[in-house]
Amino acid sequence: MAVQALDAARVPIDWQRLALPAVLVVVAYGLIPAYASSYLVEAILLPFLALSLAAVGLNLLTGYCGQLSLGSSAFMAVGAFAAYNFNLRVDGLPLAATMILAGISAAGIGVVFGLPSLRLRGFYLAVSTLAAQFFVQWALTKFGWFSNYNPSGVISAPHLIVAGFPLDGATGRYLLSVTTVIVLTALVWRLVNSATGRNFIAVRDNETAARVIGVPVLRTKLLAFAISSFIIGVAGVLWAFTYLRTVEPAGFNLDRSFQILFIIIIGGLASMRGAFLGAAFIVVFPLVLSRLGAFLFGGLFDSGVLDMSQRIVLGALIIIFLIAEPSGLSALFDRLKRRIGSRSS
Amino acid sequence: MIGASLGVAAYERAPEISGILAGARPVEDTRQARQSAKADAMLALSGIGISFGGVKALSDIDLEVKGGEIRAVIGPNGAGKSSLINIISGLYHADHGRIAIDGQSFSQVPASRLARLGVARTFQNLALFGGLSVRDNVASGRVYTRRASFVEHIANLPRARREDAGIAEKVDQTIAFLHLEAVADRLVASLPYGLQKRVELARALVAEPKILLLDEPMAGMTATEKAEMAGFVRAARDQHGVTIILIEHDIGVVMGLSDRVAVLDYGRKIADGTPAEVRTDPAVIRAYIGTADGEDI
Numbered sequence: 172m173a174v175q176a177l178d179a180a181r182v183p184i185d186w187q188r189l190a191l192p193a194v195l196v197v198v199a200y201g202l203i204p205a206y207a208s209s210y211l212v213e214a215i216l217l218p219f220l221a222l223s224l225a226a227v228g229l230n231l232l233t234g235y236c237g238q239l240s241l242g243s244s245a246f247m248a249v250g251a252f253a254a255y256n257f258n259l260r261v262d263g264l265p266l267a268a269t270m271i272l273a274g275i276s277a278a279g280i281g282v283v284f285g286l287p288s289l290r291l292r293g294f295y296l297a298v299s300t301l302a303a304q305f306f307v308q309w310a311l312t313k314f315g316w317f318s319n320y321n322p323s324g325v326i327s328a329p330h331l332i333v334a335g336f337p338l339d340g341a342t343g344r345y346l347l348s349v350t351t352v353i354v355l356t357a358l359v360w361r362l363v364n365s366a367t368g369r370n371f372i373a374v375r376d377n378e379t380a381a382r383v384i385g386v387p388v389l390r391t392k393l394l395a396f397a398i399s400s401f402i403i404g405v406a407g408v409l410w411a412f413t414y415l416r417t418v419e420p421a422g423f424n425l426d427r428s429f430q431i432l433f434i435i436i437i438g439g440l441a442s443m444r445g446a447f448l449g450a451a452f453i454v455v456f457p458l459v460l461s462r463l464g465a466f467l468f469g470g471l472f473d474s475g476v477l478d479m480s481q482r483i484v485l486g487a488l489i490i491i492f493l494i495a496e497p498s499g500l501s502a503l504f505d506r507l508k509r510r511i512g513s514r515s516s
Numbered sequence: 517m518i519g520a521s522l523g524v525a526a527y528e529r530a531p532e533i534s535g536i537l538a539g540a541r542p543v544e545d546t547r548q549a550r551q552s553a554k555a556d557a558m559l560a561l562s563g564i565g566i567s568f569g570g571v572k573a574l575s576d577i578d579l580e581v582k583g584g585e586i587r588a589v590i591g592p593n594g595a596g597k598s599s600l601i602n603i604i605s606g607l608y609h610a611d612h613g614r615i616a617i618d619g620q621s622f623s624q625v626p627a628s629r630l631a632r633l634g635v636a637r638t639f640q641n642l643a644l645f646g647g648l649s650v651r652d653n654v655a656s657g658r659v660y661t662r663r664a665s666f667v668e669h670i671a672n673l674p675r676a677r678r679e680d681a682g683i684a685e686k687v688d689q690t691i692a693f694l695h696l697e698a699v700a701d702r703l704v705a706s707l708p709y710g711l712q713k714r715v716e717l718a719r720a721l722v723a724e725p726k727i728l729l730l731d732e733p734m735a736g737m738t739a740t741e742k743a744e745m746a747g748f749v750r751a752a753r754d755q756h757g758v759t760i761i762l763i764e765h766d767i768g769v770v771m772g773l774s775d776r777v778a779v780l781d782y783g784r785k786i787a788d789g790t791p792a793e794v795r796t797d798p799a800v801i802r803a804y805i806g807t808a809d810g811e812d813i
Contacts, residue, residue: 358670365669366655366662366680372647373656380643383605384719385631385660394666441647 199349209341213414219454220348221410226434226446227352227359228402233432234441235363236395237375238288239296242303243403243431245284248423249307250277250404251411252317255418258329259319266333270351270408277404278397280307285396289389304425311420318418325419328412344413351409355402360443362398371395372441403431433485437492439499448500457481557616558583558759559604559727564613566599573599574783577613581727586753586760588770591780592803597763598640600780601731604761605637606630618726631660634726638716638733640763646705650715653704654690657719658683690722693755694748710741714748721752728752730762734769742766746773767804771795779803 207216229243253276257269264272284303288296311317318324331338331347338347362368370391373381382388411418430453438449460481464472496503559581566574574596581587589597602608604615606627615622617633625633636657645653661683664676691700694714699707704715713733720728733749734742746769752758764770770777771791779787779794781803787794794800 361670361672362666365666365676366659366664367666367669369645369648369652369656370659373645373659376645376647377643379607380639380645381656382627383607383630383637384657384723385628386656387628398666 196353199353200346203349204342204346207345212341212345215454215458216345217348217414218410219450220345220352221406221414222431222434222453223447223450224352224355224409225403225406225431226438226450227356227443228399228406229431230435230438230440230442230446231359231363231371231402232395232399234435234439234445235368235375236371236392236399238285238392238395239293240300240396240399241297241425241428241432242281242284242300242307244423244425244427245303245307246277246281246400246403247407247410247427248311248420249280249400250274250407251418251423252311252420253277253404254408254412255326255329256317256319266331266347270405273408274401274404277407278401281396281400281403282393285393285400288392288396301425304428308420308424324421325417328416328418331412348409348413351405355405356443359398359402363443367391367394375441433489435499436489437499439501440497442499442501444504445499445501448504452500456485460484557581558618559761560616561600561604562614562616564600564603564610564615566603566608566610572783574603574610574780577780577783577785579778579785579788581759581761583726583759584753584757585775586749586762586773588762588764588774588777589780590764590767590770590777594782595780596783597780598731599783601637601729601761601763604729605635631723631725635729636720636723636725636727637729638713638720638731640731640735642709642712642716644704644712644716644719646703648704649701650696650704650707650718651687651691651700653715654687654696654718654722655683657722658686660723686722686724690718693721693751694718710737710745713737713741713745717745717748717752721756721758724756725758727759727761730760730764732763732765734764734766742769749773 203212203216225243225247228246229240232238232240250273254269254273257264257272258266280303284300287299291299312324315321318326331344333347336343338344363371370381370386373384373386374388374391374395378388381391407423411422415422434449434453435446436449437452438447439445457477461472461477464477464480468476492499557580559579561577561579564574564577564579565572577596577600579587579589579600589600591597599608603610604617604625606625609624613623615625617625617635620633625635630637645656648656662679664673664679667673668676691697694717696711696714696718699711704712707715717730717733720730730749734745737745749760749762750773753760762770762774774791776789777787777791777794778785779797779800781799786799786803787797789797
């Protein structure tokens with residue numbers, strides 16, 4: 172372990188990265204379906220999984236490729252509504268195909284709103300991705316076709332069936348969600364460790380140098396938008412179909428986009444693990460705060476106070492993270508592990 | 517005002533210059549037998565001019581570089597040396613003039629095709645990818661040879677594997693050539709400055725370019741590091757036959773290393789020739805040390 176601490180600056184070895192995911196798979200498919208209460212699944216794990224996947228998607232674009240986006244929630248909405256419509260209008264379309272088509276729809280929209288990235292950078296790009304946020308929400312509300320002319324605009328999610336097995340129960344939805352997240356995360360993990368992933372990092376770290384050595388900068392940026400939006404789109408399907416069980420434009424507002432951005436800032440940019448740590452934090456934090464508030468202040472701590480204090484504490488935390496630990500929970504985690512490691516040896 | 521500041525800069529550099537003028541570094545002038553000039557030019561600039569907001573950074577520059585030679589471009593601060601390299605690599609658009617790279621003529625070099633044209637460069641201020649290891653930084657120098665798509669990379673299909681293996685081999689050779697083995701798996705941002713400069717040279721060399729543009733490769737280095745770097749640059753030319761255009765502030769290094777030297781001052785070429793010729797050129801002495809009557813000093 173001491174050697175590991177000395178070599179901290181080196182790039183970690185692959186097998187170490189593989190051990191943790193292996194344990195997680197055992198927990199995800201063995202322990203949780205067997206023992207977790209439906210409250211844990213419905214209120215914590217399902218939103219956690221959907222937000223984690225969205226964060227993995229945004230992290231690919233912002234953390235790895237350096238393109239700041241505030242349109243995540245719009246791409247989630249595109250995914251959710253595309254899945255609803257494919258499911259509604261194409262008879263007998265398998266759920267997996269529905270999700271892939273939803274992802275592709277989100278990727279298409281993502282590429283369109285990624286076009287400004289060819290000219291704009293940083294803050295200006297972030298503002299231009301806001302256009303996606305407002306446009307998508309407007310279009311989904313304006314054109315009734317998207318919600319099948321449902322008078323309230325709120326539609327309930329369809330039955331979830333995979334290969335004849337209904338997955339509408341809490342455990343079934345959990346299994347669908349966790350499988351989707353694992354498969355897509357594994358694919359993204361392979362991508363970021365491939366030559367394409369290194370192109371993303373090259374564009375992020377020095378665009379001019381990347382261009383001169385022959386990285387196709389424009390294509391790389393659009394690819395990052397496409398893949399990122401695909402993943403965020405599928406995350407939108409999970410959010411609407413497995414967690415909320417309804418599909419409505421208002422659920423995918425700007426707050427959600429910020430929430431996903433905060434997840435990757437708190438969790439750690441350009442870190443796969445960071446997306447999950449950040450999402451866990453964002454999901455669990457309000458629950459902890461509400462329990463803690465009720466315990467300390469009793470009846471005074473109502474939902475209004477909870478909402479307000481949640482915003483204040485979260486805002487303060489983000490400022491603290493940006494100043495004290497810009498690499499997020501993921502780096503904090505690493506440092507803790509090293510400290511424990513060096514103490515035990 | 518400008519003359520005065522230049523004079524001060526030149527004054528600070530005077531001891532270094534006088535050493536060179538005294539012939540501290542003898543150079544063999546065998547390569548300089550002037551043959552048919554433009555016929556074997558690897559790179560030729562003609563009438564290059566560029567101005568920024570009305571200030572002429574370069575005016576009417578002609579420069580011709582033969583295959584396999586080390587061609588230095590020197591000059592005081594603000595002489596336009598970096599602008600020249602940025603024009604050759606397509607990052608700046610020249611207002612007029614043409615650039616011929618290995619026979620292909622351009623009024624504007626396409627930067628995104630630079631690597632495929634056989635031109636690689638380093639930057640005056642480091643332009644490495646801080647989030648990647650040394651090995652991955654060097655490997656990125658061969659990215660222009662890759663054809664496999666991201667799907668092939670994710671699925672690890674044969675073409676992606678083949679490309680990775682081929683590039684890994686070249687990267688290993690280059691890392692060995694520049695003695696970077698010990699730090700190959702370190703994150704590049706964690707390396708000291710001198711080594712980062714060397715990684716940048718490695719990233720350029722691994723592309724196996726015909727023309728290598730070095731923008732102050734020894735800036736900010738210690739004397740030992742400079743000598744080491746000069747050795748690598750010479751070895752790159754001798755072993756791989758790459759044509760090198762070298763921009764450098766340290767005039768001592770330049771005189772010892774290069775076959776021919778062009779001197780820029782205020783965006784004009786004031787001298788061009790062998791180190792021995794340039795060293796005794798009155799215009800060069802004036803640009804570097806100020807006028808003889810001492811007005812500028």
